[in-house]
Amino acid sequence: MPPDDAPPRSPATLPALLAVFLQMGMVSFGGGLSGWMHREIVERRRWMGEERFLAALALGQVLPGPNSVNLALQIGLQLRGGIGAVAAGIGLLGPPFLVILVLALLYQRYGAVGPVSTALAGVAAAGIGLTCSMGIRAARRMRGVAPFAVAAVVFVAVGVLKWPMIPVVLAVIPASVALAWRAQQRERRGHGG
Incomplete structure (x- = not known):
């Protein structure tokens, strides 16, 4: 784990911020986003230190609304100001919203099919694991x-x-x-x- 004052590997530009949250929003399903955000923002890109991230996570959890969205907005705000919060929010919620609509229609039609139900249960278990991982990281501090x-x-x-x-x-x-x-x-x- 890099120290809190380690230099970023690349700058947190608006396009980079949008791309990271777009990627997370497009492929995440069933929760666990806080663990993924930690890995991408703190460990891989070093855009934030551990303490700043955990403070943003704690604030995001007590504010009304989905924790992952609150955390994304906090990260965007801290890294690039108000426009950063907008970029993170759009990246996390924009195009994935369309994907969710399509998936909802497909689930309504095919959700009871055995393999589909099993696959969704596996994805949910992975999300729970990522959430538990983030809780353990916070507990270590x-x-x-x-x-x-x-x-x-x-x-x-x-x-x-x-x-x-x-x-x-x-x-x-x-x-x-x-x-x-x-x-x-x-x-x-x-x-x-």
Whole structure:
């Protein structure tokens, strides 16, 4: 994994940004886009560092709307401003929208056919795997017990108890911010600052 300050392999021009998100939008299906975005934006192209990407991911997850779209817009905004957000959004959603319409029509007609159903289940499993991979990457950056406790509370409340995510996240934000502030204060004292 390159360090956060590693130079980009190529500039994040608007055409390059559009092309990357167009590619992701055209071939992704069933989720897992955050893991793919991480690989393309952080690891392969080095357009963003790990910390910036994870901050954009966290923000994209608490904003209303699909997480992958929120993340794409955040990346585009950070890399090229408002026009970058537009390029990322168009790349991710534009032409793939047409493909989805065609697939929906085909699924309506042939979705119950055995091989088609099996193939779709496999694609969904791959998407779940990519999403889990991104969660593991984020967990590796967490230090101490407190962040895991906050994550566990959110997981139980949303995943097990089926409470709505936005109120749960809004409820744990103050505790999360307080714990992060306390950890930062401890770190500063430990470094003599």
